[in-house]
Amino acid sequence: MLQKKTKYAIKALLALAKHYGEHRPLKTSEISKNEKIPRKFLEAIMLDLKKIGYVNSQMGARGGYVLIKHPEEVMLSNIIRSTGGPIALLPCVSLNFYEPCKECVSEEVCGLRDVILEVREASIKILSKTSLADILRRENKLLKKHTLH
Amino acid sequence: MLQKKTKYAIKALLALAKHYGEHRPLKTSEISKNEKIPRKFLEAIMLDLKKIGYVNSQMGARGGYVLIKHPEEVMLSNIIRSTGGPIALLPCVSLNFYEPCKECVSEEVCGLRDVILEVREASIKILSKTSLADILRRENKLLKKHTLH
DNA sequence: TAAATATACTACTAATTTGGTAGGAATTAA
DNA sequence: TTAATTCCTACCAAATTAGTAGTATATTTA
Numbered sequence: 037m038l039q040k041k042t043k044y045a046i047k048a049l050l051a052l053a054k055h056y057g058e059h060r061p062l063k064t065s066e067i068s069k070n071e072k073i074p075r076k077f078l079e080a081i082m083l084d085l086k087k088i089g090y091v092n093s094q095m096g097a098r099g100g101y102v103l104i105k106h107p108e109e110v111m112l113s114n115i116i117r118s119t120g121g122p123i124a125l126l127p128c129v130s131l132n133f134y135e136p137c138k139e140c141v142s143e144e145v146c147g148l149r150d151v152i153l154e155v156r157e158a159s160i161k162i163l164s165k166t167s168l169a170d171i172l173r174r175e176n177k178l179l180k181k182h183t184l185h
Numbered sequence: 186m187l188q189k190k191t192k193y194a195i196k197a198l199l200a201l202a203k204h205y206g207e208h209r210p211l212k213t214s215e216i217s218k219n220e221k222i223p224r225k226f227l228e229a230i231m232l233d234l235k236k237i238g239y240v241n242s243q244m245g246a247r248g249g250y251v252l253i254k255h256p257e258e259v260m261l262s263n264i265i266r267s268t269g270g271p272i273a274l275l276p277c278v279s280l281n282f283y284e285p286c287k288e289c290v291s292e293e294v295c296g297l298r299d300v301i302l303e304v305r306e307a308s309i310k311i312l313s314k315t316s317l318a319d320i321l322r323r324e325n326k327l328l329k330k331h332t333l334h
Numbered sequence: 335t336a337a338a339t340a341t342a343c344t345a346c347t348a349a350t351t352t353g354g355t356a357g358g359a360a361t362t363a364a
Numbered sequence: 365t366t367a368a369t370t371c372c373t374a375c376c377a378a379a380t381t382a383g384t385a386g387t388a389t390a391t392t393t394a
């Protein structure tokens with residue numbers, strides 16, 4: 037499961053992506069209100085996103101955050117990895133959160149690891165080709181579909 | 186990430202699967218030693234596996250556990266679901282651990298959920314077609330490959 | 335029948351992680 | 365100069381995880 041932090045980060049980035057190109061930065065209080073994310077928690081998350089390099093901030097009155105990467109270039113897999121936890125189901129197949137499996141005699145000969153590796157690859161295949169822009173497009177598609185009925 | 190409990194359960198079931206058909210039950214102390222799983226923890230896990238219906242137990246001296254389902258019929262997806270946690274990355278796409286997403290205005294129109302749904306389906310596709318027997322076969326394959334070099 | 339050996343059961347516990355909150359300093363616009 | 369905002373440090377409570385301890389109960393075997 038993804039952490040709430042990760043989910044909030046994605047939602048916040050999506051909010052910023054919607055306003056990409058505009059000059060007005062978005063305040064955490066706005067995002068917090070619209071996306072229903074606890075304000076103080078969101079503040080901490082935004083600082084992380086800044087450190088990672090996804091967003092820029094403007095301090096002081098009329099300040100806020102803007103997305104600096106192009107929405108087509110911010111991939112879900114990268115957001116997950118850099119804000120939260122691993123995508124893999126076991127540490128022994130995780131690239132970024134790797135830990136050897138103490139119980140295994142040999143990782144190369146572990147049948148379970150072999151399957152879990154396959155699952156990871158299937159997940160990453162999807163997550164690493166999906167950008168913020170893709171998600172917004174999906175949202176529009178779903179909205180059209182939904183309002184037709 | 187899978188819980189240790191789940192990983193241990195899978196390892197224990199694999200150990201039993203290797204002896205499927207034999208009449209001698211396996212003791213938790215044996216499994217614990219071979220698979221390097223803490224004994225007391227394993228005892229608790231075996232009780233769970235019994236409740237779930239995967240194994241049968243024999244009390245007393247010369248007792249232990251046997252697998253009662255055929256190794257071809259015990260699927261990884263089911264083990265994970267019944268011993269541990271969800272497979273999905275978000276509660277809003279989990280079948281067995283579903284929880285509505287408070288932040289979402291409408292689940293049907295959530296672009297993020299749409300992607301995560303796809304990831305879940307890809308994962309389940311693999312996990313639900315992989316049985317204990319499959320894992321053992323993979324292990325043999327890997328072993329051959331590995332010892333050739 | 336007694337001793338040895340297992341599972342079954344009940345009740346804790348310790349460490350870690352998660353999901354925050356509180357309060358104020360620094361910065362900027364009006 | 366004041367109001368609004370990000371930035372920073374420190375803390376905290378609840379839940380979860382990964383176990384452990386101790387004992388009751390059942391079964392085999394000598």
